[in-house]
Amino acid sequence: MSESDLPTPRLPNARDAVRALRPSQIREVANAGFGVENVLPFWFGESDRVTPEFIRTAASEALAQGATFYTHNLGIAPLREALAGYVTNLHGATSVDHIAVTSAGVNALMLAAQLVVGAGDRVVAVTPLWPNLVEIPKILGAHVETVALGYGAQGWTLDLERLLSALTPDTKLLMLNSPNNPTGWVMSAEQQRAVLEHCRRLGIWIVADEVYERLYYADDKARTAPSFLDLAGRDERVICVNSFSKAWLMTGWRLGWIVAPASLMDDLGKLVEYNTSCAPAFVQQAGIAAVQQGESFTRQLVADLKTSRDHLVRALSALPGVDVKAPPGSMYLFFSLPGAQQSLALCKALVREVGLGVAPGSAFGPEGEGFVRWCYACDTARLDAGVARLQTFLARHVAG
Template sequence: MRRAPCLSRRPRPLPHAMRHTLATLEESKIREVANAGMGRGDVLPFWFGESDETTPEVVTEAAVASLRAGETFYAHNLGLPVLRERIAAYMAGLHGPAIDAGRIAVTSGGVNGLMLAAQALVDAGDEVVAVTPVWPNLVAQPQVMGARLRSVPLRPRADGAWELDMQALKSAVTPATRLLVVNAPNNPTGWTLSAAEQREILGHCRATGTWILADEVYERLYYEPTPHGCAPSFLDIAAPDDRLVVVHSFSKSFLMTGWRLGWLVMPPALTHPMGKLIEFNTSCTSVFTQRGGVAALEHAGEIVPRVTGHMRRCRDTLLPLLQAVPGVHAHAASGGMYAFFRIDGHGDAMATAKRLVAEAGLGLAPGNAFGPEGEGWLRWCFASRDPGRLAEGVDRLRTWLEKGGAV
């Protein structure tokens, strides 16, 4: 008689159970710090890149109405036609009539759009160049695809602002470079490309045959005077058939981070293949979420200026207070929703961030989460519904330094 199998025996681990690339991907250092403080009511959390203000009611009500109407079924891969038309009109109003619905794909968040672009453009072994420091997902996604990644670091000036070495970028991007990844306005530094720099980069990439993946999700959170109320965009200068994919999101300037709704602007020839990729990733974005996006764009003229104005007030509240703390070096960035700063004597960003959580009840992101160029820096998201919380956070930082946080 054969013996019954021993059900308690643990199965042997399968060799090579996952791709080496995935096994060696770095986990988020932001999450590492946040996990140390989540659930503690005494911590002021400024570590994640989102506002603590809820989504405008007009957007929420549109999604609720969609659910009540029974819109709980699949949608077109590329998005609802009405939303694609609204996005195209919104973008054309900012960047010109060359943007039409045939160049738009609706995605399940900006990060999904970035991953779709990487899947569409990058093969294993391709060379990808990224401007860093940058949100870690932007460099991880090409690596997931098996790309060889090279970085062109931004450089901090003496005043704390960051700048691009254009010659270094042009030297790094060659005919062997498949993709250039640029995030401007930049997370975490707030650095923003000028229109002249964008022309130079676009011209160089045309000559080398390199695609540009431009993460412009912070374009409306821009604090310099401009004709259209947004940061300079590659879409202002590019032709429709240029090798350019621009990623956008409803998350930041519409206060919709948890909705997971974004979009891509791309050459018309890429749109249909992108629909196939969306089918194999998420199939489509939920209809009720897209109805919220339609409402957001219908009321963009009210929502976005209010959000941007409030973010400016938050920035202008936080920065002078930080700059008044002895040993703190901070610069008011032109765009984004972050203060990126350093403290004398605190060269280990992760250790400092963890100490601030444990000893001061202050939650910040370590700068090295965004690349080695950010070591010794800290990122403070100033998107707070109550600017008074920012002042309280600075008080905690100052007190911590005075009581022995300084080394």
Template sequence: MLLNPSAPSAALSAALPSARAVVQSLGASRIREVANAGIGMQGVLPFWFGEPDQQTPEFIRDAAKQALDAGDTFYTHNFGIAPLREAIANYVSALHRPVEPGRVAVTSSGVSALMLLSQLIVNPGDRVVAVTPLWPNLVEIPKILGAEVVKVPLRFGQTWELDVQQLLDALTPGTRAVLLNSPNNPTGWVITREQQEIILAHCRRHGIWILADDVYERLVYDTPGAPDMRACAPSFLDLAHPDDRIVSANSFSKSWLMTGWRLGWVIAPEPMMADLGKLIEYNTSCAPGFAQRGGIVAVERGEEIIAHTVERYRAARDFLHARLNAMPGISAPKSKGAMYLFFRVDGAGDTLDLCKRLVVEARLGLAPGSAFGPEGEGYIRWCFASSLDRLEDGAQRLEKFLRR
């Protein structure tokens, strides 16, 4: 009897194809789970994603259109086209300490920037500390690389606050990195300059990397002298020496209303840039040239857009904050930055189930707090990057649902 060499053995055929165990253990996005339940459903008001309700400004879109019309459809440098790297360096230098274009790398989205930086500094088995609640992508990325993530939760109150000593206690010798997102998604917490100085001194002493997610740095609402054309959250880039173990990820998505463009950037120490270039090549190779042309005019001519956006979001935050806190059973801390309110709902045991019910029964799309880790359970995130009329419509739907 002839054997079929292509037939799998009994042992092999018993095991179905599967991903790596660490990938299987990752939590799927509960924000996406809620959104997928509501996308296509008629009449749903979507506040689940961190996305504005306005299009990218016309002058940015025109720059990309002109680049396409000129045939800009080819590969670019791994680090991005030189004019954009120079424009970003000038922009960052105006906000913080001087940064050379050689320390700037353009990436295909802000989340790609976070993944690249994590691949650059995190080893399998490393201990990584994260201040949470936190956007789930940033918490899961080190796990994909085989690292252990230790969480330090923010404290709930009139505003969300960090217990610095609790964080320092978690940053033990041998810790590889600390993940800090300020302004924070989902809570709107903003780190203070004094806190940064304490954390930086501790990390220098123990050789711990600081991975700063600075995507929302321009969306701050209570800075001294605001409104200000150059208002900006405190950044570790204000304090960093060129050889400090500090890397920063940023994005065009939030400040310039460019979520769908998938364009971001990285600031890293100069000695690491060559290795970062390898990672970009093996991940995405490069960002699209025509999108980068839009990025140039955004950073060079976009300050009025940012100022308008901040004023609009400040009004939206104040309106929604007051509206939510007037509802029985809801406690909403005031957001200091970003574009979210992360509020507590009394008796909300399973916020994933609650948010799915809100979609079906109230046609209201919000993000469950459990999407941001177990410490987010009992809370809901509402993106307020919207008109007051839409926010009021959503508030009425939530109020009616809660009365039922």
């Protein structure tokens, strides 16, 4: 049989569950701005500042010293020890056998999901939410129910009873992200306690994405937002996910970690082997520098972010039709403005017409429609330039 006799294949496609995953609406907006000069991008969840030099130097030194080999699946021992110390310091006694290093915070979420959910399992998530938490379980064949936060005079709030009633006995996993991307909502310790007790009773796993824990502004004395690690025993059905991206400005390094029951670690090690095998050796060395020498940097960063948040809230509040509140955590304002009922179209128009890059609320689920997300992790001059562009746009489009 010659090749020309063979039937011409249709264009190959991914399986249906993958095709149904949400593409990034932020990317769609960024594409709409392709060719626009001088865009001011506030759409990604990333500071405009480079990683601190002492962390970059640590990686370069590790490279010079030849740290270019495979490492243990769960991470190099000194980094696991440094993280155990860091977590202990923030949230109480945590030994190294509860710590695993991962290839990014999102990789930690994927690994956590692989640990506990498979095809047909029921997962619950609180939304609006960074899409990754909702989409990851679907890759594994699970189905995801959402419980929406409410928006009102207090900003974004959780109806605890609604969440508890969604956590039915057949629920396998609750995925939570607090401080929250995109809303800045922070779950209170009281709410966490109620959820934890409910999940204990029903044997429901909790995956808590706490990558923004240090970006918390509601209590000047608190070094972190309330965490499930403050309440849960280390051997309960709670998997806490964290990342180096936010507290040490290491987005492009793809380094994260997991705090989980020691009884999971052998299986987690297998999953790391089959996903990425380990994080790069010299990246892990840089992680040690971040954890051990980065505390003063992180504290200054959080102070700077609070200044930026307050500055942006003030500036946006002065614009007509904008409803914005200062949220207690993360690095975003998630606010409403004229035209945001079609947030994707609005954001495309904003980038095309005035070169302002913000993320559409609908990127974070249907519950996010009516809002846009603005990442304020930059200096106030840059924020002012962005607000001026928004003002120009609104003056042009909103009847006075």
